[in-house]
Amino acid sequence: MKILVCVKQVPDSWAEKKLSPAKVLDRESADAVLNDLDEYAVEEALRIVEANGGAEAGHTITLLSMGPERAQEALRKGLSMGADAALHIHDGALAGSDALSTSRVLAEAIKKEQPDLILTGTESTDARMSVIPSMISERLELPHLSFAGDVQVDISAGKVVTKRMTDEGVEAMEAPLPAIVTVIEKINEPRYPSFKGIMAAKKKPITQMSLADLGIAPNEVGTGGAWSEVKDFALAPARGAGVKVVDEGSAGSALVEFLAEKRLI
Amino acid sequence: MSKVFVFVDHTNGAVAKTASELLTLARSIGQAHAVIAGTSSDLDAAVPVLNKFGASSITLLESGEINNHPSSAIAIALADLAKSQGAKVILLPSTARGKEIAGRLAVRLESGIITDAIALTPELVSTQSVFGGSTLVHSQIVKGIPVITIRPNAIEPVEAAGSAAIEKVAVAAIITAKITSREPAVRGARPELSEANIIVSGGRGTDGNFAPIEELADALGGAVGASRAATDAGWYPHSHQVGQTGKTVSPALYVACGISGAIQHRAGMQTSKTIVVVNKDPEAPIFDIADFGVVGDLFAVAPQATAGIKARKG
Ligand SMILES: Cc1cc2nc3c(=O)[nH]c(=O)nc-3n(C[C@H](O)[C@H](O)[C@H](O)COP(=O)(O)OP(=O)(O)OC[C@H]3O[C@@H](n4cnc5c(N)ncnc54)[C@H](O)[C@@H]3O)c2cc1C
Ligand SMILES: Nc1ncnc2c1ncn2[C@@H]1O[C@H](COP(=O)(O)O)[C@@H](O)[C@H]1O
Numbered sequence: 001m002k003i004l005v006c007v008k009q010v011p012d013s014w015a016e017k018k019l020s021p022a023k024v025l026d027r028e029s030a031d032a033v034l035n036d037l038d039e040y041a042v043e044e045a046l047r048i049v050e051a052n053g054g055a056e057a058g059h060t061i062t063l064l065s066m067g068p069e070r071a072q073e074a075l076r077k078g079l080s081m082g083a084d085a086a087l088h089i090h091d092g093a094l095a096g097s098d099a100l101s102t103s104r105v106l107a108e109a110i111k112k113e114q115p116d117l118i119l120t121g122t123e124s125t126d127a128r129m130s131v132i133p134s135m136i137s138e139r140l141e142l143p144h145l146s147f148a149g150d151v152q153v154d155i156s157a158g159k160v161v162t163k164r165m166t167d168e169g170v171e172a173m174e175a176p177l178p179a180i181v182t183v184i185e186k187i188n189e190p191r192y193p194s195f196k197g198i199m200a201a202k203k204k205p206i207t208q209m210s211l212a213d214l215g216i217a218p219n220e221v222g223t224g225g226a227w228s229e230v231k232d233f234a235l236a237p238a239r240g241a242g243v244k245v246v247d248e249g250s251a252g253s254a255l256v257e258f259l260a261e262k263r264l265i
Numbered sequence: 266m267s268k269v270f271v272f273v274d275h276t277n278g279a280v281a282k283t284a285s286e287l288l289t290l291a292r293s294i295g296q297a298h299a300v301i302a303g304t305s306s307d308l309d310a311a312v313p314v315l316n317k318f319g320a321s322s323i324t325l326l327e328s329g330e331i332n333n334h335p336s337s338a339i340a341i342a343l344a345d346l347a348k349s350q351g352a353k354v355i356l357l358p359s360t361a362r363g364k365e366i367a368g369r370l371a372v373r374l375e376s377g378i379i380t381d382a383i384a385l386t387p388e389l390v391s392t393q394s395v396f397g398g399s400t401l402v403h404s405q406i407v408k409g410i411p412v413i414t415i416r417p418n419a420i421e422p423v424e425a426a427g428s429a430a431i432e433k434v435a436v437a438a439i440i441t442a443k444i445t446s447r448e449p450a451v452r453g454a455r456p457e458l459s460e461a462n463i464i465v466s467g468g469r470g471t472d473g474n475f476a477p478i479e480e481l482a483d484a485l486g487g488a489v490g491a492s493r494a495a496t497d498a499g500w501y502p503h504s505h506q507v508g509q510t511g512k513t514v515s516p517a518l519y520v521a522c523g524i525s526g527a528i529q530h531r532a533g534m535q536t537s538k539t540i541v542v543v544n545k546d547p548e549a550p551i552f553d554i555a556d557f558g559v560v561g562d563l564f565a566v567a568p569q570a571t572a573g574i575k576a577r578k579g
Contacts, residue, residue: 013509013528013529014528014529016396016399016528017395017396018396018399018400019400019402037510098377098378099368099371099378100371100372100375100377100378103368103372122510123509123510125509128380128381128395128509129364129368129378129380129381130361130364130368130380131364131365131367131368131371131378131380132368133368134336134364134365134366134368134369135368135369135371135372137337137369138337138340138368138369138372138373139372141441142441143441143442144336144337144365144441144442145442146336146361146365147361164444165503165504166361166362166504167361167450167457167458167459167504168276168447168449168450169447169448169449169450170447170448170450171444171446171447171448172444172445172446172447173442173443173444173445174442174443174445175441175442175443179442184503184510185510186496186503226377226407227371227376227377227378227406227407227408227409228377228378228379228404228405228406228407229404229405229406229407230402230403230404231390231403231404231405232402232403233400233401233402233403234400234401235399235400235401236394236398236399236400236401239540239554239556240556242540242552242554242555242556242557242558243556243557243558244547244552244555244558244559244560245557245558245559245560246547246559246560246561247559247560247561247562247565247566249565250569251559251561251566251569252559252565252566252567252568252569252570252571252572252573253569253570253573254559255541255543255557255559255566255569255570255573256570256573256574256577258541258557259485259518259541259574260577262518262539264463264485264517264518264539265485265574265577265578
C-alpha cells in the first residue's frame with residue numbers, strides 16, 4: 001500500500017502573524033515549522049503501516065508539500081518521524097497561490113503518484129481555510145472521509161473505515177480505496193523524531209517537482225492566477241482598556257453589576 | 266434583482282441559526298434564495314423560519330439519502346442550480362460542513378472562495394478577521410460565482426416576513442464515502458456552542474470540575490466552552506473546544522474562567538463582543554483582551570456571580 005501525506009510548512013502557531021505590504025502573509029516574521037495539525041496525519045500514516053505488517057509488507061509513506069525552498073525543513077521533520085520519501089513542489093510561479101491553485105497543484109501531483117490512501121490535517125494553521133482536502137477530493141473524484149478520529153484500513157477488502165467526529169456525534173464511515181482521509185488532532189499523539197530517525201532522514205530522498213513537471217502553466221497559479229484579491233487590510237481597532245479588579249470577596253458581585261450595565265443579563 | 270443563494274443548514278428540519286443570519290445578509294445584497302438539502306418533511310419544518318427571515322424563494326435538493334453522504338452530492342446539485350439560475354453569489358455558514366461544501370463548489374464552478382467572512386458589502390467586498398482578530402482584511406472574488414462562507418454570529422438576524430415560492434429538485438445519491446452508522450451526540454438543554462450568544466468557558470484552572478462553569482452558563486442562559494487543556498484532559502468533550510483547532514466563536518459575551526489565553530485559544534474567541542475573565546494569575550495574557558477582568562479564584566468568583574444573577578432574575 002502506498003500512503004501519501006499532505007503536509008505544509010507554516011509560521012509557528014505560537015508567533016504573532018502579520019501581513020506584509022504586498023498583502024500576503026509575512027513569512028519572514030515567524031519561524032517556519034511543519035503545520036502541527038499535519039503531524040497527526042504523518043503519525044497516523046506510520047501507525048497504519050505498523051498495524052499492517054510494516055515496511056516489510058511493502059507499505060510506503062511519501063510526504064507531499066507545495067511550498068517555497070525552505071519547506072524542505074518541514075519535509076525533513078516528517079521524514080525524521082519515519083516517512084520514507086518526500087515530494088516537494090517548488091516553483092517561483094507558485095508564490096501567492098490561493099486554495100484553488102494549491103488544490104489543483106496537489107491534485108496533479110497525487111494523480112502522478114497514484115497512492116492508495118491520502119492523509120491530510122484538518123487545517124493549515126496559517127491559511128485556516130480547511131478546504132484543500134475537499135477540493136482535492138472534488139478534483140480527483142475520490143471519496144473524502146473528513147474529521148476522522150479513528151482510521152482502519154482493510155487492505156484485502158480495499159476499503160478504509162473511519163469514525164467521523166462532529167457536533168452531531170460520531171459517525172462510522174467507509175469508502176473504497178483510493179480515498180482521502182482528514183484526521184483530527186485527537187486521533188493520536190505524534191512521536192518525537194529519535195536521534196536515529198533524524199540521522200536517517202538526511203539520507204531519504206526529497207524529489208523536486210516544478211509546474212512543468214505537472215503540466216500546469218505558470219500563469220494559471222500564483223498571484224496572477226488568483227481567484228480572489230486582497231484589496232486592503234488594517235489592524236483591528238485595539239480593544240479599549242478593560243477594567244481589572246482583584247477579588248477581595250465581592251468581585252463576583254461586581255461582575256454581575258458589569259453585566260447588568262452592559263445589558264447582558 | 267440578483268439572486269443571492271443561501272445554503273441552509275438544518276438537523277431534521279430544525280433550521281440552524283446561521284440560516285437567519287445568512288438570509289438577513291442576502292437581503293442586503295439582492296433577493297434571498299434559500300437552498301436546503303433533505304426530505305420533504307425537513308422542508309415543511311424549515312419553511313416557516315425561512316419565510317420569517319425573508320426568503321424570496323426556496324429550493325429543496327430532495328433526497329432521502331443525502332444525509333448519509335456528507336457533502337459531495339449537495340455540492341454537485343447546488344453548483345448546477347447556481348449555474349442554471351444565474352446566482353450572483355453563494356453564501357454558506359463557516360461551519361465544518363459549510364466549508365466542505367464550499368470548497369467543492371468553488372472547484373465545480375471554477376469560482377473564487379472566501380472563508381470566515383464577518384461582513385459583506387452589496388459590491389461583494391468581504392471582511393475577514395485574521396490572526397486571532399488582530400487584522401481585518403478586505404477582499405473580493407475576481408472570477409466565477411463568488412462562494413463565501415460567513416462566520417456564525419457575525420450578522421445580527423433581522424426578520425422580514427415573506428412567503429417564498431418553493432421548488433423541489435431531485436438529487437441522485439452519489440455513493441463515494443458513506444455513513445454506515447451514527448451515535449448522535451447527547452444534547453443537553455444548553456444552546457449550541459457556535460450559535461450561542463453567551464459562552465462560559467473553563468480551562469485547566471477548573472482542575473476538572475466544570476460545575477461552577479456550567480452553573481454560571483445556565484444562570485446566563487449560555488453554552489459551555491473549554492480550552493484545549495481541558496478537552497485534552499478529557500474533562501469536557503472536544504466538540505466544546507474553543508480556539509484554533511476547536512470552534513471559532515463570536516458571542517455577545519464570552520466568560521473565560523481558568524484559561525491563560527494562549528494565542529491558539531484567543532484565535533477562537535477574540536472577536537467576542539464583550540470578554541470577561543476570571544483568573545488567579547494577574548499576568549495571564551487573557552487579561553490583555555478582557556473588558557472586565559477579575560484576578561481571583563474561579564471557585565469563589567463564579568458561584569458568587571451565579572448567585573447574583575439568579576437573585577436579579579428573581
Ligand atoms: C496547533 C495548536 C492548536 C491549538 N489549538 C487550541 C485550541 O483550539 N484551543 C485552545 O484552547 N488551545 C489550543 N492550543 C493549546 C494552547 O496553546 C494552550 O495550551 C491551551 O489553550 C491552554 O489551556 P488553558 O488556558 O486552559 O491552560 P493553561 O495555559 O495551563 O492555563 C490555566 C490558567 O488557569 C489559571 N487558574 C488556575 N487555577 C485557577 C483558579 N482556581 N481560578 C482561576 N484561575 C485559575 C492559571 O492562572 C492559568 O492562567 C493549541 C496548541 C497548538 C500548538
Ligand atoms: N501547500 C500545501 N502542501 C501540502 N499540503 C497542504 C498544503 N496546503 C494545505 N495542505 C493540506 O491541507 C490541509 C488543510 O489545509 P487548509 O485548507 O489550507 O486549511 C492541511 O492540513 C494539509 O494537510
